[in-house]
């Protein structure tokens with residue numbers, strides 16, 4: 001995989017937003033897979049700035065959701081559908097009918113998961129999937145020891161993930177759902193380009209395990225090593241435990257600009 005070390009989160013956001021903008025110029029109806037959480041916000045802000053400046057046209061772009069809480073009504077402010085409407089669709093001027101995501105309120109959750117995998121395939125597959133990473137190495141909400149071949153399904157969040165996400169629920173862990181629907185690791189690996197952004201010291205162990213550790217279910221993000229086009233963008237703090245940091249810096253410094261991410 002390619003590892004790009006950037007000075008800070010804002011620089012990571014600019015780099016990935018530019019890569020998304022280039023994709024949309026090549027393929028205006030590209031399907032962008034988006035994550036929630038704090039990490040991707042600089043990407044969405046940098047892409048929205050390009051839209052406002054007229055540097056990229058998003059009117060045919062399509063958006064696919066990575067994961068969703070089970071049991072939160074779609075209009076709950078912290079349902080990932082609501083978060084993505086606020087943080088991605090509205091700022092980018094993309095209508096809700098260009099959005100696809102799993103139904104976290106379905107009576108038959110398993111059927112909703114299978115339906116979502118079919119919908120992604122019918123949409124032609126995800127062109128670029130943006131990922132964050134959990135402190136435990138999760139991608140989407142594939143917690144440690146998720147099958148590396150898993151499909152979209154219901155997962156139980158670890159206590160650590162619920163603690164990490166309590167900040168979105170007034171700091172009250174009791175309000176954080178226990179269950180989520182997440183694209184499986186096998187589903188995620190079907191996207192044409194995977195871009196994982198990691199920022200802050202708290203992600204340094206997970207990034208080291210992802211990039212330099214063995215491919216192992218204990219670190220779900222290590223599955224990116226199996227993908228032919230995976231890019232990890234890490235700020236200095238998140239990259240601080242990489243043994244090969246200098247090699248990655250040198251490689252990227254000598255990469256021809258036309259190759260993009």
Ligand code: F6R
Pocket residue numbers: 034035036037038039040066067131132133134135138139140141
């Ligand atoms: C959310 C998601 C999760 C987050 C991860 C990191 O859609 O897929 O994997 O990316 O929990 O969250 P933040 O960015 O808030 O540290």
